[in-house]
Amino acid sequence: MSAGLRRTVLLVAGLAALVAVAAFAKRSEVYLLTLTLVYLMATFGLNLTVGYAGQMSLGQAAFFGIGAYVAAIALKAGIPFLAVLPIAGIACFVVGLALGFPALRVQHHYLAFATLGFNVLVFLVMRNEEKLTGGTFGISSIPRPTILGVSFEGHLAYFYFTLAGLVALAAALWWLLRSPWGRAFAALRDNPIRAESLGVNITAYTLLAFAIGAACAGVGGVYYASLVEFIEPGPFHFSTSLMMLLAVIVGGSGRFFGPVVGTIVIILLPEVLRSSSIESLKFMQKWYLVFFGLAVVALMIWLPGGILSIADRFRKREAPR
């Protein structure tokens, strides 16, 4: 079986398993799974910035939050969900361009500082602009979508709805990275100087990667708002950006499915442990953060390419090229 076919089979099997598992899972578990899918939208986007354009972004949660607040306000105003998605996506794309353009002109690490500052700023706006954002009280009663008469109100229905959205988003990114001009992103990831020597406009592509990554987070934010039905500034704190960045790096930045692995390890696993009622796992609840911190440090030392790079190691040992 070719590597491509194997991957497709694996992917379809994984999706089928997810669909089946959710059907039998408890309500709280479905909620957790949906939450993971929503975060995945943001980390898939962040992978474009970090993995492909080689930029550190510490503000993905801010875009996630902008998407969520735009959705909360727009959905409550009666704008249909499918219209809110592009609004939030484009809003984050434009803000991404506006933030990235000056930052990327200066120097490499500037984007990290700029996004960090941006996240703090966005957080303050969410907390203090009470008229618009509800301040610390947040915005409640955010509706879930009804599309063509089909309601996605129920927790399972909304899970499938989100899963479909994630698959569409990932497919769009996949297509983008394989389109003739999107291939420049891969070139940028492999070797920016070589790419530049072929005439790839590095600055433009880096900026585009960042803005598209921001748009993905915005889209994720829309799904998030509808999922939790109540938003307040807390989840969009800079620390969430750090977790998202960690998820991308731990999974294997610059690998298409890296964020899937990373998001499961960084975002789903801690939640599973925290909410578990199994006695042996209760012990883990207490120690998870310590264990988790050590694991990440160990991983970065011994496996800097992320979890998905394990496969490469074995392949290299078997058949050195």
Added chain:
Amino acid sequence: MAERIIEFDRVVAGYSESLTILNETTLDVRKGEITLLIGPNGAGKSTVLKTLFGLLVPRSGEVRFEGRVINGRSQRALLADGIAFVPQGRNLFGSLSVRHNLELGGITLPRAELPGRIEEVLARFPRIRERIDNQASTMSGGEQKQLEVGRALLLRPRVLLIDEPSIGLSPKLVVDVMTLLRQLAEAGTTVLMVEQNVRTALKYSDRALVLEMGRLALDRPASELLGDPDLNRLFLGGHAPAVPGVAA
């Protein structure tokens, strides 16, 4: 004498303020010729090419292309002007397929022109056509170099800069590459080549420039240098004999 297409006029360049590699380097390349740039390791040959291709910005002096100053121009602009660069070593995107590598080489072309250009390159390199859907990193060293050159030719450059193309290639493949460069030159492309494989390269070149410590030490017709009994001594670390008419 063919017209000068590239000129270095007292170019000073290096990798940092304190590290000057090209020290008032003056040289020229003539249209439609293969100019061979040789000299001891660390003389600054690669630095000349990098400076020409805008990867280093001269601190002073002028780099001219067809009479216009091109100091520090962007690679995109230089490619559009018709200058292509095949650097030393491996320059493919190993994770991408052969076809995708070629397509990237044409990223500055209008989309509609790309398929025709790729066909043009594949017609010249049947071996690349055979491997078109393989991952670039799975190709042999010789194939990779062919692909790099093919990728550069996609833009139909008027000037091809190529740095040590023979590294890692078998003698037969070296001859193939040199023959290809000769064909390109006959068809009007100007070639500036850096090569350690001096004897072979001289046979295919029109003119040889010897660089020493960032300065032009010798400028002679390739055939003349090839017959020079001093040739070996020249490249075994000795100094070039003084030649009348060349500023050392």
